[in-house]
Amino acid sequence: MASYTESLIHKGSESFFDFSCFTCQENDRNTEADFYCEECSKFYCSKCVKHHNYLYKKHAILDKKNISQWPETDVSEQEICQEHKKEKLTGFCEDHSQLICHACHVHNHQ
Secondary structure, three states, rough: OOOOOOOEEEEEEEEEEEOOOOHHHHOOOOOOEEEEEOOOOOEOOOOHHHHHHHHOOOOOOOHHHHHHHHOOOOHHHHHOOOOOOOEEEEEOOOOOOEEEHHHHHHHHHO
């Protein structure tokens, strides 16, 4: 369960946020969310929320002043390897600038 603070976990040069922007994640960018849309059930950064608000004018957007109304997230999910779903991220590959698990290290990042 994530706390409702603006915590930021640093691992190498990669950052994990309690709330990450959905649209940025879909486009392989890592950006902290500043807004939550209750109708879409998605988080948005300041840039992406402008596009969302243009398309969905009647959706209720909650900013960080209302963060207590945002759903709780499980930060531990962000610590799982995207390629090896059962493995936790345990290291950082400086050659590829990415977080890796033990399996990634053995197979792809020696």
